[in-house]
Amino acid sequence: MKGQCICGAVEITVPDIEEAAVCHCGTCQRWGGGPLFTLDHDGQLEIRGQDHITAYASSDWAERAFCKTCGSHLYYHLKGHDHYALSAGLFQQSPEVSLSQQIFIDEKPDYYDLSNDTPKLTGAEVFAAFQAANGESD
Numbered sequence: 001m002k003g004q005c006i007c008g009a010v011e012i013t014v015p016d017i018e019e020a021a022v023c024h025c026g027t028c029q030r031w032g033g034g035p036l037f038t039l040d041h042d043g044q045l046e047i048r049g050q051d052h053i054t055a056y057a058s059s060d061w062a063e064r065a066f067c068k069t070c071g072s073h074l075y076y077h078l079k080g081h082d083h084y085a086l087s088a089g090l091f092q093q094s095p096e097v098s099l100s101q102q103i104f105i106d107e108k109p110d111y112y113d114l115s116n117d118t119p120k121l122t123g124a125e126v127f128a129a130f131q132a133a134n135g136e137s138d
Contacts, residue, residue, distance in 0.1 A: 001039075003090030005072035010049040012074065012090060014041045019100035020088050023076075024108035025123065027058055032073055035108070038085035039097070045075075045084060081134075 004011045017039040028036035047053070054068040055077070065074040076085040088097070102108075105120040121129070 001091050001093075001095070003086065003092070005052075005067035005070050005074065005090065007067065007070035007072070009052040009069045010047065010067045010072070010074060012086065013046040013048075014039075014043075014086065016095050017041060017086075017091075018095065018097060020097050021085070021100055022102045022114065022118075023085070023104055024102060025104035026107050028076075028104075029107075029109070031058075031064060034112075035102075035114075036073075036076070036085070037088040038076065039088050039091060041084045041086055043082050045086075 001016050002011060002013045019040070021038050021040060023036045023038065049067075052067050052069050053065050053074060055063045055065040057079075058064045058076075061079055063077050063079060065077065066072060067074060072090070073087045074090065075087060077083070099114070099116040099118050101119045101121065102114065102116075103121045103126045104123045106122040106124075
């Protein structure tokens with residue numbers, strides 16, 4: 001799959017991804033004006049135009065990257081891990097993709113609802129699942 005920002009200065013290539021996720025956290029809402037639709041990828045990214053990317057440390061554990069030319073949101077990246085939540089809108093020619101889950105459902109505003117029948121995880125459930133998957137504990 002190849003995706004690019006609005007101006008084309010950044011192109012990201014990853015293996016085909018068949019599932020999308022939605023994050024309703026407050027930071028994603030402030031970042032993009034609504035929920036963040038993502039295609040999750042674990043591993044290194046193939047990037048053309050790296051010099052056009054700016055990353056912002058949005059928390060102690062993650063950064064958000066955007067094209068410094070056009071401002072397109074590129075990805076959310078977990079620091080210390082090779083996990084990237086890529087902005088789904090970058091990939092206009094993507095294969096058949098289905099919505100797999102919604103996270104931070106407890107932070108979703110009341111003024112919208114998605115009709116997809118997906119698992120819906122609260123912020124606490126997301127953090128607990130991440131810790132369990134990575135062998136971490138409180």
